Amino acid sequence: MTDRNVTSETADFERRARENQVRLTAHLRPAYDFIVCGAGSSGSVIARRLAENPDCRVLLVEAGGSDESESVLDPAQWPANLASERDWGFQAEPNPHLDGRALSMSMGKGLGGGSSINVMVWAQGHRSDWDHYAAASGDPGWGHDAVRQIYRCIENWQGKPDPQYRGTGGPVWVQPAGNPSPLAGALLDAAQELGIPRFDSPNGRMMEGEGGAAYTDLLVRDGRRNSLYRAYLRPLADRPNLTILTDTLVRRVLFDGRRAVGVEIERNGEVRPVMAGNEVIVSTGAINTPKLLMLSGLGDRAELARHGIPLVEHIPGVGKNLQDHVAFCCTWEYHRPLAPRNSGSEATLYWKTRPELEAPDLLFCQVEFPVPSERTAALGVPEHGWTMFGGLARPQSRGEVRLTSSDPHAAPIVDANMLSDPADVEAARVCVALTRELGAAAAFRPFVKREAIPGEGNPVDDRFIRDSAVTYWHQSGTARMGRDDMAVVDAALKVRGVEGLRVADGSILPRVSTGNTQAPCAIVGERAAQFIRDTHGI
CATH class of the missing domain: 3.50.50.60 (FAD/NAD(P)-binding domain)
Incomplete structure (x- = not known):
């Protein structure tokens, strides 16, 4: 045809x-x-x-x-949807565990919901997640082995053939980031320098054990959001x-x-x-x-x-x-400008705060432009640079959603309560330390001039953790x-x-x-x- x-x-x-x-x-x-x-x-x-x-x-x-909007359909324009008419624009309550900061809680509004304004990442979850859901519900159909078969049925996988884990006849077109930036490759190389294994995909085998690093799987087809x-x-x-x-x-x-x-x-x-x-x-x-x-x-x-x-x-x-992945953003300045590709986020990494853990409790997302919080911006944002979203994959803190009134038009109260559990603060310290180690690895030296946020030589204390915290927008x-x-x-x-x-x-x-x-x-x-x-x- x-x-x-x-x-x-x-x-x-x-x-x-x-x-x-x-x-x-x-x-x-x-x-x-x-x-x-x-x-x-x-x-x-x-x-x-x-x-x-x-x-x-x-x-x-x-x-x-x-x-039907270019900001939706063009993968590179996803940030333009935040705080637009395609975003519910929820605002969390001021959080005493973040020194009173009130984080933006974006959620998709329109056909596709979050899948029309997000970063298009396809992450199947870890084996331990699904087995936990099966145990909590009493239904083995929520377990990893059963869910893996559903993924195989719904995927139309465009990467390296992997019939044990990936399907090719389903409605969901999934592909590795196409022609990724050398910065994404640098993250994978940096991970290997630190002893973190590299995989062909961030799904399948990688998410049955302790984690690893890979190019991101995206819902992008023919250069357009799918x-x-x-x-x-x-x-x-x-x-x-x-x-x-x-x-x-x-x-x-x-x-x-x-x-x-x-x-x-x-x-x-x-x-x-x-x-x-x-x-x-x-x-x-x-x-x-x-x-x-x-x-x-x-x-x-x-x-x-x-x-x-x-x-x-x-x-x-x-x-x-209420749970969400909280992230702590560190930023590096480029030697010379390097334009983002695809969605601007092409490599991902999952790892552990402690060696004895059987599953990752940290997640990392490489973003090919500077993304400070409103407070860490005061440290100086480079004109050209990249950011690592280092986050807590298994937060222990819990929040809640309450009504403001009986008016259906009134926004609810969102008390995210991030970092209220001391275990999350301890995990955050390890997360930021690993983020900085990755950015300082030899693999990044051809691209990186300096660490801009928090800044080379600056110690990371709990204040930086509170000031840099942002949401991954994974409310659950x-x-x-x-x-x-x-x-x-x-x-x-x-x-x-x-x-x-x-x-x-x-x-x-x-x-x-x-x-x-x-x-x-x-x-x-x-x-x-x-x-x-x-x-x-x-």
């Missing part, structure tokens, strides 16, 4: 899909079989898998807009049984007794109910999901009473257990899966104490995964969809 034919077919599909969605959204039904709230990394997967059955009427409701919305759902946008409703806020889940029967939405200033014949699935992210549950009457009894929200079910764990855990009284969902992601309602996004993870959370959220979506299909025989 010629390129001209491919272009013509693509244009024809785009026209059909656009006309179909205009028609469907202009004439919303009063009821659908399934309502999926949120078109992010999990919601896009679920909507796709349900809509594959032509007999299922699926409504996907997204608060944000289209992903978000999970684009990979999963966009190809079905011309189907008559799938309605993709953007710029629409889900205000609350509606109940008949303890059964979820629909949602209340707000669109163009109009508030109206839409009913769900089978189930409502909440996939709005680790900050908005607990907010929506609480607005719907699910949460701690005292918290809901404080805001005058009628209680449907007392679930004290809603909003608790606020509606966690489990079997104890603080769990919000069970192993099948059904919300405790009610019927017809599931949660499926990063909020269900009992602990944040080792690495970027995009790929684990795809697994959450795949498992949720399978649970739903099994339940309803579709």
Whole structure:
């Protein structure tokens, strides 16, 4: 088939899909079989898998807009999405453990959610993560061996063949960073200087042991971002049984007794109910999901009473257990300018604070431009340089999300509580020391003039750790899966104490995964969809 034919077919599909969605959204039904709230990394997967059955009427409701923007589609422009209309723009509470700093908590808003504004990293998580989820839930289907098979089914891997770990026939186009910067290669060489092994990929075998270093796996296809919305759902946008409703806020889940029967939405200033014949699935992210549950009457009894929200079910764990990867940024000045390539982040590393650990508890991300915090910028930011995000892969600190009021438009309170656990401060010291060792390695000498932040000869104390701390934007855990009284969902992601309602996004993870959370959220979506299909025989 010629390129001209491919272009013509693509244009024809785009026209059909656009006309179909205009028609469907202009004439919303009063009821659908399934309502999926949120078109992010999990919601896009679920909507796709349900809509594959032509007999299922699926409504996907997204608060944000289209992903048709160069800042979304061009991998190099991802920083432009932060603090834009494609970012919820959450702000954490001032944190006494960070000397009162209030960190920005960006989360994707629009088709694709976080997968449309992130750095496109595909990190499957460590074996120990998934085996922990299986133990916490009591379901071996969440374990590493089972999940590895799901990854093999959904990937379309473009790197060195690895049939034991990587698949080639799935919807998710995954490739190693193409033509990476020599700076990325320098990081891999620096790691080997320090005795950290190098791998062909940061997934598969590397994440079954103590870690290592590799070029980053990215969701980039033909030089363009290939978000999970684009990979999963966009190809079905011309189907008559799938309605993709953007710029629409889900205000609350509606109940008949303890059964979820629909949602209340707000669109163009109009508030109206839409009913769900089978189930409502909440996939709005680790900050908005607990907010929506609480607005719907699910949460701690005292918290809901404080805001005058009628209680449907007392679930004290809603909003608790907030986790995130905190990073500490060190920056080096280049000898001469070196332009970023791809997403500007092409190499990654996982390692340990202590030799006896069996799994990595640190993660490192190389960024090919200066990224100071608002405080460390005072140390002097070089015009041309690169940054190492050295972070805690296994943070012990826990925060929470609470309501500000019963107003669906009011931002929730996000108490991230980073570095509240002394173990995290100790791990941070080791993390920053290793970051500086990597930057000082011989492999970087052809590129690096000096360490700019914290600065050569400057000791790293706890003040630098507090001042340099930033988030990886991997918020997780606020509606966690489990079997104890603080769990919000069970192993099948059904919300405790009610019927017809599931949660499926990063909020269900009992602990944040080792690495970027995009790929684990795809697994959450795949498992949720399978649970739903099994339940309803579709």
